[in-house]
Amino acid sequence: MNHIENLDPKKAFLFYVLFIIFYIPCFAQNSLSGKVTDAHNAPLINAHITLIPSNTLISTDAKGSFEFIDIDKGSYEIIITHFGSKTYHKVVEIGDSNLSLSIIMKEDLINLENVIITGSNYSRKQMESGISITTFSSNKLQQQFYNGTADLLQSIPGIIADPSAGEVFTKISSRGISASAQDDLGWYYVSLQEDGLPVSLIQHSYYAPDIFHRYDLMTEKLEALHGGIASISATNAPGGIFNFISRGVSNSFRGEFQLNGVLQGDNNELFKLDGVIGGPLGNNWFFNFGGHYRKDEGARNTNFTFSKGGQVKFNVIKETKNGTIKLYGKILDDYTNRYTGVTAINWNNPQAAFEQDFNTTALLMPSFQGEIPDGRSLDKEKTNNFNPSKGLHAQDFALGVDFNQNLKNDWIFRYNGKFSRKTADWQTSISNALVSLNDPLAYFISGADFPIGQIVFRDTKSDSELARINNSGILAGESFEYLHEGRLPNDAIMGTSAWFKKNIAIEWIDELWISKKWKNHDFNFVSALGISNSSLFTQGSFAYVTYEPNPRMLSVTLENPNENIIALSDSNGLSNYGGLFFINGEANVRQHAIFFNDRYKIKENLTLDFGLRYENIKHKGSKDRFEPFKSDGGLDNDTNTVYDNGILMSTEIKDNFNYNYEYLSYSFGLNYLLFNDFAIFTSYSLGNKAPELDYYFNNFSNVSINKKGVIQRITQFELGIKWNSKYFSSTITSFISKLSKIGVINFEFDTDDSSLFYTPVQFNSSRSIGLEWESAYNPISNLTFRFNGTIQNAKSLKWTVYNASGTVDTSDDEIVDFSNNKIPFTPKLATNLSVEYKKDRISSFVKWQSIGEREANISNAFQLPNYSLFHLGLKYNISQHLSADLVVSNLFNSAGLNNFFGTNTFGANADDVTPDFVKSNPDASFIVVPVLPRRTVLKLKYKF
Numbered sequence: 001m002n003h004i005e006n007l008d009p010k011k012a013f014l015f016y017v018l019f020i021i022f023y024i025p026c027f028a029q030n031s032l033s034g035k036v037t038d039a040h041n042a043p044l045i046n047a048h049i050t051l052i053p054s055n056t057l058i059s060t061d062a063k064g065s066f067e068f069i070d071i072d073k074g075s076y077e078i079i080i081t082h083f084g085s086k087t088y089h090k091v092v093e094i095g096d097s098n099l100s101l102s103i104i105m106k107e108d109l110i111n112l113e114n115v116i117i118t119g120s121n122y123s124r125k126q127m128e129s130g131i132s133i134t135t136f137s138s139n140k141l142q143q144q145f146y147n148g149t150a151d152l153l154q155s156i157p158g159i160i161a162d163p164s165a166g167e168v169f170t171k172i173s174s175r176g177i178s179a180s181a182q183d184d185l186g187w188y189y190v191s192l193q194e195d196g197l198p199v200s201l202i203q204h205s206y207y208a209p210d211i212f213h214r215y216d217l218m219t220e221k222l223e224a225l226h227g228g229i230a231s232i233s234a235t236n237a238p239g240g241i242f243n244f245i246s247r248g249v250s251n252s253f254r255g256e257f258q259l260n261g262v263l264q265g266d267n268n269e270l271f272k273l274d275g276v277i278g279g280p281l282g283n284n285w286f287f288n289f290g291g292h293y294r295k296d297e298g299a300r301n302t303n304f305t306f307s308k309g310g311q312v313k314f315n316v317i318k319e320t321k322n323g324t325i326k327l328y329g330k331i332l333d334d335y336t337n338r339y340t341g342v343t344a345i346n347w348n349n350p351q352a353a354f355e356q357d358f359n360t361t362a363l364l365m366p367s368f369q370g371e372i373p374d375g376r377s378l379d380k381e382k383t384n385n386f387n388p389s390k391g392l393h394a395q396d397f398a399l400g401v402d403f404n405q406n407l408k409n410d411w412i413f414r415y416n417g418k419f420s421r422k423t424a425d426w427q428t429s430i431s432n433a434l435v436s437l438n439d440p441l442a443y444f445i446s447g448a449d450f451p452i453g454q455i456v457f458r459d460t461k462s463d464s465e466l467a468r469i470n471n472s473g474i475l476a477g478e479s480f481e482y483l484h485e486g487r488l489p490n491d492a493i494m495g496t497s498a499w500f501k502k503n504i505a506i507e508w509i510d511e512l513w514i515s516k517k518w519k520n521h522d523f524n525f526v527s528a529l530g531i532s533n534s535s536l537f538t539q540g541s542f543a544y545v546t547y548e549p550n551p552r553m554l555s556v557t558l559e560n561p562n563e564n565i566i567a568l569s570d571s572n573g574l575s576n577y578g579g580l581f582f583i584n585g586e587a588n589v590r591q592h593a594i595f596f597n598d599r600y601k602i603k604e605n606l607t608l609d610f611g612l613r614y615e616n617i618k619h620k621g622s623k624d625r626f627e628p629f630k631s632d633g634g635l636d637n638d639t640n641t642v643y644d645n646g647i648l649m650s651t652e653i654k655d656n657f658n659y660n661y662e663y664l665s666y667s668f669g670l671n672y673l674l675f676n677d678f679a680i681f682t683s684y685s686l687g688n689k690a691p692e693l694d695y696y697f698n699n700f701s702n703v704s705i706n707k708k709g710v711i712q713r714i715t716q717f718e719l720g721i722k723w724n725s726k727y728f729s730s731t732i733t734s735f736i737s738k739l740s741k742i743g744v745i746n747f748e749f750d751t752d753d754s755s756l757f758y759t760p761v762q763f764n765s766s767r768s769i770g771l772e773w774e775s776a777y778n779p780i781s782n783l784t785f786r787f788n789g790t791i792q793n794a795k796s797l798k799w800t801v802y803n804a805s806g807t808v809d810t811s812d813d814e815i816v817d818f819s820n821n822k823i824p825f826t827p828k829l830a831t832n833l834s835v836e837y838k839k840d841r842i843s844s845f846v847k848w849q850s851i852g853e854r855e856a857n858i859s860n861a862f863q864l865p866n867y868s869l870f871h872l873g874l875k876y877n878i879s880q881h882l883s884a885d886l887v888v889s890n891l892f893n894s895a896g897l898n899n900f901f902g903t904n905t906f907g908a909n910a911d912d913v914t915p916d917f918v919k920s921n922p923d924a925s926f927i928v929v930p931v932l933p934r935r936t937v938l939k940l941k942y943k944f
Helices: 009-022 149-153 915-920
Strands: 030-037 048-052 056-059 065-071 074-081 088-094 099-104 133-137 159-162 171-174 190-194 219-226 240-246 254-264 268-282 285-296 307-319 323-336 342-345 370-373 383-386 391-406 411-436 454-459 465-470 492-518 521-543 554-558 581-603 606-628 648-675 678-689 712-724 728-744 747-750 755-758 762-780 783-798 800-803 814-817 829-839 842-851 867-877 882-889 897-903 926-930 935-943
Touching: 030 074, 030 088, 048 065, 056 065, 088 099, 149 159, 149 171, 370 492, 383 492, 581 648, 762 800
Parallel strands: 030 099, 190 240
Antiparallel strands: 030 065, 048 056, 048 074, 074 088, 133 219, 159 171, 219 240, 254 268, 254 935, 268 285, 285 307, 307 323, 323 391, 342 926, 370 383, 391 411, 411 492, 454 465, 454 554, 492 521, 521 581, 581 606, 606 648, 648 678, 678 712, 712 728, 728 762, 747 755, 762 783, 783 829, 800 814, 829 842, 842 867, 867 882, 882 935, 897 926
């Protein structure tokens, strides 16, 4: 050192420069960088890159680039994973210079190499799982413009979806497990989830999870589990799980904004703005924020905005040394509605009737502002606003935390809990059947004692007289007669109810996972808890409406000469205030489950999945008894107004229920990997389905709730293969599903006292045998063919229906046996075939969707014909950041039919129609629900 210190300053400086140049590089470390793209040279954002043996994990940025710095010399393996791409492996040598790679990822055609997380605390590849799973990426979810969640799920094999009513009031069934999935309870057997927890804990009439779910650009991925493991990993939902997973950690700031302009039906407009941003916040904090807003005139013609509103969602994620902590939330505030049905004739080849149209007719009441007395608080003169243009007002405020930590000795701890407050307010119409002016119901349903004589119908908007009739002869079987030139369309009114329903639910849902890796086992121990405090109030009133494609409200009076004018309706056309339905109840639901799952790797290529679940569900609540308001002049003490004479009101009596349901479910599956790209799997499960709250609220009308519901049992078996070769990928699964102890009820109209009632429950069983497949063929890099579908034979093993013969009087009732008939709404064949082409800046697709003939009811009296839908899309990448899409759904405006509501009479249901009825009434009209009409969408998307 003394020699160095004594050096001349110029020589010392030269010494240090030479030291830096020649000596320090001997210890320098190098970098490894690169860019990851797909086969079409598009950058893959947020691809996960692991460097082994250092086990360093980083992600690509918005340009698909990555860089490891300060790497020691040596041999390393790079593993790159990205959803929708096959896993990339490469061994590299790090020497004395920096290394840069250009990596092209091959497409994973049906995501068999995708890592799934639903149903387990350990991530696992689809290829190595002993269950049937379908996954969609964000790009796939956004490829078309789907009209809600059920519309999207139609593309999943084994799933039969009915989105014909719109975004809500939809139906989903999996592998023939459908019996209790009715129109107003269409998600009965399946679990709709967001980020691993159910959207809603409870279901009952007009209250299902699709009410509170909207997917948008905030959704990164969908994982759909068909049956099997759902029996042990989902709360009271043995039919399947649909888990929509939000965007996660991104190491670079990124975002997407999409503007959608839509023309649908009779050139009705829809506008939707969708967006998401996310990225790092510093110090291992990350965030995502997104949502959408839309305004929709509706696919069919109404005089009001059909849907408007939207949601915002967010998450904030902290990466710790051993895991993550995530805070997430959602605010949904949305108005929408649902379509009821269209009238048809010709049982063999249904055609729209009464000047209606399968593509444009809605038959919903027009917008107006009414007031209906609240049957819970008549003494306080409380009223409820009623405007059918509001439809369903759905609100959901949710806030949750997800804590995931890797502990010592291969222990993993995860807690996911969510609080939510939900409201679902319905102001809409149910039923839209023809009521002839020759039918006494048209007048007596008003609540009047003897509305016979001169009846006057006026347009509520203009107050002009539309028709004046004399109905004096109708009680003797004679026809009414018009007294002036005015006429009502089709000589009828529409039998419809002003449906007011208010639901509130405050919920807490959580799951606690403790997992342990031990030798060849992955153990999961889980405790799941759900608590819901809910209330509901339902009130039904009659409404006078014209029976025509664009209905008008009618104010109706009885104007007999030399007598006082009697108002059968109010000035808005509302009548029989609150006299058709009255349900006022509350319930506390507690669901607690403990389940155990073991993924045992018996051999390197053989894996056993086994699980056991114990579930305990408690329903505690009450339901008000009711009676008609008693007063000679009705609520307003005016004998000249009869529309308020029959209000149903609460009594002092409450019928309580307090029942416990407990059951044990299990599932096991084997997966045998013959080769790296070919596997055989099989699974068997026994699941259970406890009753939902509709069991109490829709039964036991003004009687004690003296018995609990019956737990349905579901057994499922599947055997399949998974094949993932260079150009072709496929899963093919055969299955058997058996459902027993099915409770079936209907609601009917009592012609004696003009009330609606539910029939006694019948317990039945069904079985479905079928084959489902999902496949993709990529002969050249630019062209991909996709084909999936389901073949199944679903039949009833035992099936009876209670026939009340149109009255609440039980003396003329009968039980009709339909055992061994085909299960309704379940086609033997349902397929999706698409062709996708992508080259340079252009990508496109053509999709053909085919639904086979289905039985329209359990008596197999009427078949809904097979139909096909064609969809196409064209996308052009204007620049690296900007793209434009043109998507057309139902290109040829198919009038396929998805649902059947029975004959064209007020209060009818599908099961009233028997083969003898069809034979005896070949010219009868009936109610069907067609698929939604053509929709043309222009999308502009900006990404950064």
